[in-house]
Amino acid sequence: MWNPLLYQANHAFVWEHGRGVLEWLDPRPGERILDVGCGTGQLAAGVAEAGAKVIGLDASDAMIDQARRNYPGLEFITGDVRTMTYSREFDAVYSNAALHWVREADTAARAMAAALKPGGRLVVELGGQGNIASLLEVVYQALGEMGVKNPPHLNPWYFPSVGAYCSKLEGAGLTVRQAMLFPRPTPLDGGAGALARWFAMFGDAFTRELSEDSREQFLRLVEARAAHTLLRDGVWIVDYCRLRVLAFRQ
Ligand code: BEZ
Numbered sequence: 001m002w003n004p005l006l007y008q009a010n011h012a013f014v015w016e017h018g019r020g021v022l023e024w025l026d027p028r029p030g031e032r033i034l035d036v037g038c039g040t041g042q043l044a045a046g047v048a049e050a051g052a053k054v055i056g057l058d059a060s061d062a063m064i065d066q067a068r069r070n071y072p073g074l075e076f077i078t079g080d081v082r083t084m085t086y087s088r089e090f091d092a093v094y095s096n097a098a099l100h101w102v103r104e105a106d107t108a109a110r111a112m113a114a115a116l117k118p119g120g121r122l123v124v125e126l127g128g129q130g131n132i133a134s135l136l137e138v139v140y141q142a143l144g145e146m147g148v149k150n151p152p153h154l155n156p157w158y159f160p161s162v163g164a165y166c167s168k169l170e171g172a173g174l175t176v177r178q179a180m181l182f183p184r185p186t187p188l189d190g191g192a193g194a195l196a197r198w199f200a201m202f203g204d205a206f207t208r209e210l211s212e213d214s215r216e217q218f219l220r221l222v223e224a225r226a227a228h229t230l231l232r233d234g235v236w237i238v239d240y241c242r243l244r245v246l247a248f249r250q
Contacts, residue, residue, distance in 0.1 A: 003201065004040050004066035010190055010197050015042040017184065018096035018125070024178075024246050025123045027052040031091040034115055036081045036108075036124075037098020041067030041074060047094075048074055057084065058098075082107045086115035093122050100127040103158045105165070109172035116249040122174060128181045128243025129161040134229050135222075135238055139206055142221035146214060156205040165243060174247040186240040195223055195236045 007014075022043065027033055029051030035044045038056030040063055047054040048071075056076040058064050067076040081095075082104050093112045102108045112122055136155065143151035160168075166176045188194035196219045199207060207215045223231075230236055 002060040002062050004060075004063050006197070006201055007063070008040055008066070010188075010194070011201055012042075013186055013189065014039065014097050017186065018043045019046075020244065021094055021096045021123055021125045022046055024244065025092060025094045025121075027054075027092065032089060034086065034090045034093045036093060036095035036112065037101070038067060038076060039063050039098070041071045041076060043094075043096055044074055044076070045071050052091075057081070081111055084111050084115065086111075088114070088117050090115050091117060091120050093120070095124045095126070097125065097127070099124055100131070100157045100159055103156075105158060105160065105168050106171060109168045109174070113169075113172040113174050113249055118249055120249050122169070122247045122249070123245070125242050125244040126165075127157060127159045128165070128241050129159055130181075130183075130239075131157075131159040131241040132239055133241075135226060138222050138225040139203075141225060142218055143206065145221065146210075146218060148209075151206070154205050159241070160243065162243065162245075165245060166247075169245065169247045174249055176245060176247045178246040179244070181241060181243050184240045184242050185237045188236040188238060191234055192231075192236075195219075195226065195230075195238075198236070198238070 027047045027050040031052040033047055033052045033054045035054055035056045038044050038058045041056055044054045044056040056067055057079045059080045061078050064076045064078045081102060093115050140151040162179045162181050166179050169176055188198055210218060
């Protein structure tokens with residue numbers, strides 16, 4: 001269950017770093033644009049400021065409720081990218097930091113392609129190959145030491161390579177114009193407690209089966225093991241790697 005208040009209070013970097021997606025999107029006045037995984041609506045508001053008519057879609061009712069409270073003049077809809085049924089409606093579809101939650105990437109690619117008008121563009125940014133690799137290594141170590149069997153099985157995310165993801169977009173009938181995979185070390189707001197808050201926001205898949213005490217033990221183990229690579233002067237800097245792609249529908 002997403003917590004929009006925790007998201008907005010501590011994870012503003014998600015949409016602040018999303019500005020690169022908007023540069024590639026280059027929204028123009030009068031365009032109809034779909035934001036897939038809009039969260040609490042901040043990037044959609046940026047697109048609306050450019051004069052486009054934006055619709056924000058997110059699978060979480062709680063996030064959509066918060067987006068509507070944040071931007072009452074904009075349109076937000078609860079919905080899942082895998083099952084959305086838009087057909088040739090949008091000049092552009094974009095997504096920031098959402099599609100790595102969707103393991104059925106072929107289904108999502110087909111639905112996003114279908115939503116585009118012919119000639120329309122898709123701009124997506126998601127965690128790519130190698131994303132948070134150092135963090136995941138210590139997560140698996142910590143869970144293994146705590147007796148959890150096969151910790152990588154708990155990983156809910158999809159962090160594809162350039163080749164794997166572009167093949168999926170091409171399989172959905174899109175032509176890829178630009179793609180890049182780049183490291184983007186990301187400082188977390190909020191000092192020493194920030195990594196624990198990151199897990200509270202995003203890491204439920206790893207901790208939900210643990211008792212309260214075991215969850216604390218897990219977080220302390222991860223912090224202790226990750227500190228020498230990810231903690232600098234009291235700031236957690238997570239080893240994010242982004243995959244950004246621009247593609248067109250024929
Ligand atoms: C990411 O944006 O790369 C990300 C966010 C939360 C969990 C995992 C990855």
